[in-house]
Amino acid sequence: MEALSFSRFTSERGTRMIRKWTIAIASLTLLLVLAACGSGNGTDKKAAEPAGDGGAPKKDDIATRIAEATAKPVVINVFENSSTYTQEQFMDLYGSKIQKKYPNLSFKAYSANKANGGGTLPELIAQGVSIDLVKVSGASFYSLMSDNRLENDVSDLIKLYGYDVNKLYPAILDQMKQFGTNGQMYGIPNATVSTALFYNKDIFDKFGVAYPKDGMTWDDVYELARKLTRQDGGVQYMGFQEGYGHLFPVNQLSQGYIDTKTNKATLNNDNWKKIIENFARFHRIDGNAFVPSYVDPFWKDGRVAMVAAQSGGSWDFANTTTINWDLVELPRFKDAPKAGPGLQLPFYAISSTSKNRNQAFLAAAYIGSEEFQKEFAKLGYVPPIKIDNLMSVLGTGVPKLAGKNLKAAVPLEAAASPYPFNSYFSQVPGFLNTAYTTVVGGQKDANTALREAEEAANKKIEEAIAAKK
Numbered sequence: 001m002e003a004l005s006f007s008r009f010t011s012e013r014g015t016r017m018i019r020k021w022t023i024a025i026a027s028l029t030l031l032l033v034l035a036a037c038g039s040g041n042g043t044d045k046k047a048a049e050p051a052g053d054g055g056a057p058k059k060d061d062i063a064t065r066i067a068e069a070t071a072k073p074v075v076i077n078v079f080e081n082s083s084t085y086t087q088e089q090f091m092d093l094y095g096s097k098i099q100k101k102y103p104n105l106s107f108k109a110y111s112a113n114k115a116n117g118g119g120t121l122p123e124l125i126a127q128g129v130s131i132d133l134v135k136v137s138g139a140s141f142y143s144l145m146s147d148n149r150l151e152n153d154v155s156d157l158i159k160l161y162g163y164d165v166n167k168l169y170p171a172i173l174d175q176m177k178q179f180g181t182n183g184q185m186y187g188i189p190n191a192t193v194s195t196a197l198f199y200n201k202d203i204f205d206k207f208g209v210a211y212p213k214d215g216m217t218w219d220d221v222y223e224l225a226r227k228l229t230r231q232d233g234g235v236q237y238m239g240f241q242e243g244y245g246h247l248f249p250v251n252q253l254s255q256g257y258i259d260t261k262t263n264k265a266t267l268n269n270d271n272w273k274k275i276i277e278n279f280a281r282f283h284r285i286d287g288n289a290f291v292p293s294y295v296d297p298f299w300k301d302g303r304v305a306m307v308a309a310q311s312g313g314s315w316d317f318a319n320t321t322t323i324n325w326d327l328v329e330l331p332r333f334k335d336a337p338k339a340g341p342g343l344q345l346p347f348y349a350i351s352s353t354s355k356n357r358n359q360a361f362l363a364a365a366y367i368g369s370e371e372f373q374k375e376f377a378k379l380g381y382v383p384p385i386k387i388d389n390l391m392s393v394l395g396t397g398v399p400k401l402a403g404k405n406l407k408a409a410v411p412l413e414a415a416a417s418p419y420p421f422n423s424y425f426s427q428v429p430g431f432l433n434t435a436y437t438t439v440v441g442g443q444k445d446a447n448t449a450l451r452e453a454e455e456a457a458n459k460k461i462e463e464a465i466a467a468k469k
Helices: 002-039 059-069 087-101 121-126 140-146 155-160 170-178 201-206 218-228 270-284 295-300 357-367 370-377 429-440 446-468
Strands: 074-079 105-110 133-136 187-189 194-200 230-232 235-242 304-311 325-329 347-350
Touching: 059 357, 074 357, 087 105, 087 357, 087 370, 105 357, 133 140, 133 357, 140 347, 155 357, 170 187, 187 357, 194 201, 201 304, 218 235, 218 270, 218 304, 235 270, 235 295, 270 429, 270 446, 295 304, 347 357, 357 370, 429 446
Parallel strands: 074 105, 074 133, 235 304
Antiparallel strands: 133 347, 187 347, 194 304, 194 325, 230 235
């Protein structure tokens, strides 16, 4: 009896519990259905966002967005801060290739040449020209974008259109984020430029000296310069010259020009002294006096054995020079054997006043894409993104680059870390350059030149700060 009473009790209780759970589940199902309906009408933005790995948009969604953004004809206005740049140059390098990808995008290139309908960026803005893209690099970002209040973070567009910033080399991504105070991205790099050591094989052969090689130190190069600086047949051959205006901004010690926290110049220090003394010693070699420009003595006259200069950009000189040349990676400091030179990053920044912001970004992003960069690399331009088997295509479109050691042009994996900079950075380099020329010219020692340069730079910075108030 007791067992029968307990069984009846549990059966009746179980029936009541099942009824309660059935009602609860039905209510929950209704709520979920209503929530799903609500997310479809835009009331829940997070629910409406496309899902993917880690919240990334799906490829199909990206393709749809790009197709929608490029469905109608749009003219994109581009500013190149050069008085000699032309519409034809832009179309040849970039515009025509972008149009094959996006036929509805067309371009109008403006330069600083007033005779061709251009002008300075402020002048064009005052005339009512709506600029969409601005080519910048380093300090010019501040003088062109920040000073004209045109900077525009495109992190939202990077996500919207699925541009993979992780394809950028780490040093390049770090440098791009240096322009923002909180890691903002203001554009997409279109190439990367650095420095290397070029040499004239004919001079080495003439004097029976072995060619330079990758992995040398500056001390090694100094010894080569001593051997190759000599007179022969009435010609003064010089062992070494340098393009200091390119070498200093991408120096191997990652030494900056300004303290971004205090806005004080950082010139009077051991690093800059080490850099300046390293190059100045070459010009104390009898017969190897410093020349303001190495271009003609090296590429035209064939009187300089080695030149440390910019590399990785245009290789136009290869089509005109008659010397037998090659290049190796920039030599290293003995106490910093792994530190290659830094990188200069030309990139297209999207203007905050652009009327075609999405289309301008897509144009810049296509230039920075693997599809574009593989073709660009054939012209010898070093891509800012990782490309499989890069050396199999780099320079293949320029016959006179055949057989050259092009992998030495830009140290993509071993580049020096970027140093901090800000809008007052551009006030400083000129003073360092002047200090250097006075040292190699014998007018001042490095300590005096750098101390005076820093004092003068700080005064210039103070004036610039006051002018903004």
